[in-house]
Amino acid sequence: MRKSQSSENFSNKIVLNKGKENFIEIEEIVRYSETDQMGVAHNKNYFEWFEIGRTEYCRQKNIPYKNIEAQGYYLVVVEAYCKYKKPLRYDEKFIIRIFLEKITPKKVVFAYELVTKEDKELIASGYTVHIVTNSKAQTRSLPPHIIDGLKAS
Amino acid sequence: MRKSQSSENFSNKIVLNKGKENFIEIEEIVRYSETDQMGVAHNKNYFEWFEIGRTEYCRQKNIPYKNIEAQGYYLVVVEAYCKYKKPLRYDEKFIIRIFLEKITPKKVVFAYELVTKEDKELIASGYTVHIVTNSKAQTRSLPPHIIDGLKAS
Amino acid sequence: MRKSQSSENFSNKIVLNKGKENFIEIEEIVRYSETDQMGVAHNKNYFEWFEIGRTEYCRQKNIPYKNIEAQGYYLVVVEAYCKYKKPLRYDEKFIIRIFLEKITPKKVVFAYELVTKEDKELIASGYTVHIVTNSKAQTRSLPPHIIDGLKAS
């Protein structure tokens, strides 16, 4: 077996500053198919919930992600991170909070918190980093109307 | 909308030291259902591949994860991270490398690299952090025979 | 290669009689991760939507499926069928209609229709057949209060 070619380290020191006013909240519910044999929602589903969250963030800013893609801009995921604090069970309702953490023409960072519906206890938190490409995966820059629209309160 | 209650930041500075000899490799292939409308494997699947990887790591060390759970030890995912470098397409074969990055009685860290089958180009890399619990989600300590078995070359 | 041992044929002649009053409707939306490289929702997701549908059917009859399982009754899927008429695209809203097609102490059949939100055009239809078991997969009979509750208009 060969030696690992990568000497990369994960000093992914993204320091999020989520204590801002500008975020949106949506409610979701755990599907039966999202549980695993441990009886809780499987870890991969959180990344699907993050994605649902940013879709709704864009929609609520009146720039549906569908339209962003239709204009030829793709927000390709280049990093994804989740920290799991409390398990989620079948049929449990929870809140997803979505924060636009950073937006430049070339890069967008969304942060997320999942909290319980009643007491707003933290279930999980995380972020996704996106670069902007065209449909052929070549990097390009987001136009101001999209940047400004997504930043608007 | 309320202010975020969390002031948490993600200074998840895990510095991986993957240049070690002790890792295993398995081959996987992209399923049609794992692609999305961008024509590439969806980001959540990588976390499923990481999981397949650590299952195989444990098996190759003669401690199938199934048996670890049967003995009452659960390696619960508390953090998961992935960095995406190159897209994967339908029916593409690739290699998953799994590294046991750290193991203590209370905590296990696996690191992963996905590389192309031919040129061993990096497709993605990441890690998962696990705590050890019993079937009731209470923390407990891994016994030496499991720790030693998983560390064995 | 060996000859197929099964001479089974699929004369699954379930003739559904869905023209009844007693059904419920819920709205769903296609997630990005549910699309595939053909640009439409992947065929397996329909079975997940059917499941979400029957969960909501039970809830609206005041017998959440979670409670049915908590009482020791499992509605195990023994058959699943879907007929696909019209594709669904990312971010498209649609309606799931759920019909309790048949219920006896030992067997439950749900039927489903997916229709477009605006014109109620048929997108897909199907059914699932369930047997009743305990938590050890042994068959048992549903009690009258669950049968009557699920049948109630």
Place this chain on the structure above:
Amino acid sequence: MRKSQSSENFSNKIVLNKGKENFIEIEEIVRYSETDQMGVAHNKNYFEWFEIGRTEYCRQKNIPYKNIEAQGYYLVVVEAYCKYKKPLRYDEKFIIRIFLEKITPKKVVFAYELVTKEDKELIASGYTVHIVTNSKAQTRSLPPHIIDGLKAS
């Protein structure tokens, strides 16, 4: 709530004739993420396994499905059915048998059996019906070289 507009019934009387010599077998294993809280593989995964199966069927006939799509032919799923006989558990290896049940220029039917690795006991069986379209979802006819290739023993 409105009356169901569909008077459709599911007399899907496909009588399969799987006792033929011409089928292929592949081995698969249940992923942790494919289990649900009942502790067994979730019903939707079987349709993913069927798909992996037909991908491998095409490959073994030297007509990778990827190439079929590259030539502008899409085998769109219009029906899918599965009958579940025995549960599958995490890390269990099993065999998928794939049968080309029927092929005409406009329509292809695959049948499937999942059997245990050791005793070849039936786990599940099912079929998928496909129509042939171009990339714009318009029906078209498969050329003879694809039909003959897929039929070849």
